[in-house]
Amino acid sequence: MxxxxxxxxxxxxxxxxxxxxxxxxxxxxxxxxRTANSGSRALAMLDTEPYRLLICDLKMPRxxxxxxxxxxxxxxxxxxxxxxxxLEDEEFRSRSYALGVDLFWLKSEMQRNTxxxxxxxxxxxxxxxxxxxxxxxxxxxxxxxxMECLSRSSTVLRITRGPLVAKLWIHDGxxxxxxxxxxxxxxxxxxxxxxxxxxxxxxxxxxxxxRTIHKPVNALLLESAQAIDENADTDTTEQTVQIHRKxxxxxxxxxxxxxxxxxxxxxDGTMESLGTQTQNAEHCAxxxxxxxxxxxxxxxxxxxGPLLHIGASNMERRLLLLPRENKSFLIGWSPEQADNSTLExxxxxxxxxxx
Amino acid sequence: xxxxxxxxxxxxxxxxxxxxxxxxxxSGEVITSTVSSEFPKxxxxxxxxxxxxxxxxxxxxxxxxxxLTLQFASLRVSARELRGGAVIFLFPQSALSATSKGTNL
Numbered sequence: 001m002x003x004x005x006x007x008x009x010x011x012x013x014x015x016x017x018x019x020x021x022x023x024x025x026x027x028x029x030x031x032x033x034r035t036a037n038s039g040s041r042a043l044a045m046l047d048t049e050p051y052r053l054l055i056c057d058l059k060m061p062r063x064x065x066x067x068x069x070x071x072x073x074x075x076x077x078x079x080x081x082x083x084x085x086x087l088e089d090e091e092f093r094s095r096s097y098a099l100g101v102d103l104f105w106l107k108s109e110m111q112r113n114t115x116x117x118x119x120x121x122x123x124x125x126x127x128x129x130x131x132x133x134x135x136x137x138x139x140x141x142x143x144x145x146x147m148e149c150l151s152r153s154s155t156v157l158r159i160t161r162g163p164l165v166a167k168l169w170i171h172d173g174x175x176x177x178x179x180x181x182x183x184x185x186x187x188x189x190x191x192x193x194x195x196x197x198x199x200x201x202x203x204x205x206x207x208x209x210x211r212t213i214h215k216p217v218n219a220l221l222l223e224s225a226q227a228i229d230e231n232a233d234t235d236t237t238e239q240t241v242q243i244h245r246k247x248x249x250x251x252x253x254x255x256x257x258x259x260x261x262x263x264x265x266x267x268d269g270t271m272e273s274l275g276t277q278t279q280n281a282e283h284c285a286x287x288x289x290x291x292x293x294x295x296x297x298x299x300x301x302x303x304x305g306p307l308l309h310i311g312a313s314n315m316e317r318r319l320l321l322l323p324r325e326n327k328s329f330l331i332g333w334s335p336e337q338a339d340n341s342t343l344e345x346x347x348x349x350x351x352x353x354x355x
Numbered sequence: 356x357x358x359x360x361x362x363x364x365x366x367x368x369x370x371x372x373x374x375x376x377x378x379x380x381x382s383g384e385v386i387t388s389t390v391s392s393e394f395p396k397x398x399x400x401x402x403x404x405x406x407x408x409x410x411x412x413x414x415x416x417x418x419x420x421x422x423l424t425l426q427f428a429s430l431r432v433s434a435r436e437l438r439g440g441a442v443i444f445l446f447p448q449s450a451l452s453a454t455s456k457g458t459n460l
Contacts, residue, residue: 283416290412295425298405298432301398304372305428312413314421 005031005052005125010042010068011084012060016107020055020084023114027122039063046076052125056101058085058092066092069099073199077161080124084110100160100199141193142221144200149173149217154205159192161199166192169209175220176211185212186220190249193224223252250274253352257345258337260317263330264353265289275332288321288330309343320346329353370394372430372447379403381439390445406434406443 009020017035024033031052036042040063042054054072058065065083072079082103083096093104102124110117141159145168148155152173159166159180166180166188178189213220226248254262254275261275263284273281295307310321318338322329331346375389383404390399406423413420425432431446 280417283418287413287416287418291409294405294409294412298402298425299427301401302372302430303370304430308426308428311424311426312420312422314419317418319418319420 005029006049007031007033007053007055007121007125008042008045008051009033009035009055010037010039010060010065011035011057012037013057016057023118024121027118027125029122029126031125039065039068042068043071043075046072046079051076051079053080053082053121055082055084055121058083058087058096066095066099069096069101073100073160077199082121082124098201100201141195141200142224145170145175145217146221149175156203156206157200158203159195159200161195164195166195167203168192169206171205171209171211175213175217177209177213186215189213189220190224193221194245219256223249223256226252247274250353253349257349258333259345259349260332260334260337262332262349262353263288265328265330267326284319284330284332288328291321292323292328309346311343313338318342322346322350324350327353373399373402373445374447375445377403377443377445378437379407379440379443381407383407386440402432402445403441403443406432406441407439410434410436410441 007024009017009024011017011020014037017037021033021035024031034045034051036045039060042056045051046054056065056068060068065085069081069083072081081101082105083092083101084105084107085092085096086107088106088108096104103120105117105120144157148157148170150173154171157168157170159168164180166178168175168189169177175189178185178192180188180192183191250262251274259275261273261281263271263273263281265271265285265288269289271281271285273284291310292307295310299305299307307323309323310319312319312321313335316335318333318335320329320331320333320342322331327350329346329350331349333342333346371391371393373390373394375391376387377385377390377399378387379385379400383400385396385400385403388399406425409423410420419436421436423432423434423436425434427448429448431448433444433446434441
């Protein structure tokens with residue numbers, strides 16, 4: 001059944017509320033229209049039921065519109081917001097956008113261009129729950145980052161999603177660092193890209209900020225886009241989504257490095273495999289377990305030190321066995337892909353496996 | 356004085372890592388060897404048998420191998436399968452050895 005979205009209009013002018021209500025009835029999606037004449041009343045209404053859109057005046061007694069928007073940003077990050085104000089000062093427009101509103105319209109403009117205003121509102125409420133980042137017309141975070149990088153700008157993007165705050169440092173169009181929830185670098189960037197909605201603002205660039213991300217931003221975005229696509233199915237449980245995300249991430253790493261497959265064996269003997277030609281994974285895992293036993297025996301006999309890796313090859317394949325404390329990896333390469341950097345690439349795959 | 360002898364015994368000795376090549380038949384018997392005669396032959400034979408076992412296990416697991424490299428912290432063992440037997444190369448590694456790059460596969 002199609003659900004009707006709810007719109008809340010907040011203004012201290014009762015006549016304006018009635019006028020707006022009549023006007024919004026013209027919206028093609030026929031949303032439910034509610035009104036509130038004070039900030040506290042609006043916040044109470046937002047608490048009681050989910051709204052799609054808040055249309056907010058700025059100049060109001062007690063709690064003004066900017067204060068309401070600041071609270072809304074933290075408490076209802078999914079809620080789309082529009083400022084409809086009579087204040088023609090540009091400062092209010094920029095302060096509103098800094099708070100992450102989707103649209104800023106002057107009441108006078110709205111009356112002159114009613115149809116355009118309604119089209120904008122319809123577009124906002126019609127945009128489904130894929131989310132988006134407020135600040136530039138609900139673009140996705142990927143779009144925003146790409147725009148910053150393509151314009152070769154230097155900036156710090158501060159992204160807020162409810163209580164979570166993240167920062168992305170962009171220098172001359174290159175993503176150099178990311179930080180959120182105690183994570184830094186690529187790990188933080190991946191986590192941030194997982195956010196479906198929020199708000200962002202541009203802070204001044206920080207010169208001489210330490211670089212922790214060396215991979216091109218497009219490669220990172222591609223990996224994350226694959227992971228997000230996989231997560232689009234909202235019917236799956238969170239756990240399944242996590243597994244999917246992990247699997248896609250692992251496949252992305254595997255593909256990027258050019259390996260054919262990975263077989264990982266845990267100390268308890270269980271195994272997992274990924275990639276092409278994994279039909280033989282059980283056999284590979286068995287050989288890995290035996291090989292480690294045999295090699296340990298050799299090492300003990302001649303006191304050659306710990307095993308660093310085992311390389312193996314035949315006409316069809318190159319294999320690299322990397323023993324790790326909690327897991328051993330067998331990484332398969334085609335002869336064409338295997339070269340002097342294979343060991344380093346394999347180590348990278350193993351290192352990123354559980355990250 | 357003599358503290359180390361008291362701890363490790365008078366006969367404690369440092370064994371040199373093997374260096375050279377060994378050819379073994381399918382039963383693990385050494386056919387030719389360029390490894391120093393100071394290195395115990397029995398130990399060399401055991402290494403050879405372990406390497407052959409690695410090839411055999413791989414074959415049994417449907418992944419026959421032509422070459423193997425075991426990279427230890429202080430020794431690199433490279434082996435090429437030869438009709439059930441193998442030719443094995445032993446390279447002691449030092450801090451200056453290129454262990455992490457090059458033809459490790």
